[in-house]
Amino acid sequence: MATNLAIDDTLIESARQIGHHATKKAAVTAALEEYIQRRRQLEILDLFGTIDYHQDYDYKRNRKLDRVETET
Numbered sequence: 695m696a697t698n699l700a701i702d703d704t705l706i707e708s709a710r711q712i713g714h715h716a717t718k719k720a721a722v723t724a725a726l727e728e729y730i731q732r733r734r735q736l737e738i739l740d741l742f743g744t745i746d747y748h749q750d751y752d753y754k755r756n757r758k759l760d761r762v763e764t765e766t
Contacts, residue, residue: 701722710721 706718706721709715709725710718713721713724715721715724
């Protein structure tokens, strides 16, 4: 899908050089991918502290059970 954007040429050129991209399109694509990845990471960070765990949950026991099941 073709899209026309008015982006500062010096900004794109800097991104292209820093990222060692051959084309402006490659620089913009990489920048958008990094932006999306960062935003998804921030969404995950927002979840910290929102999940309640049971105090008596034994996660180590479950790890041992997983190992036993995969070894047999």
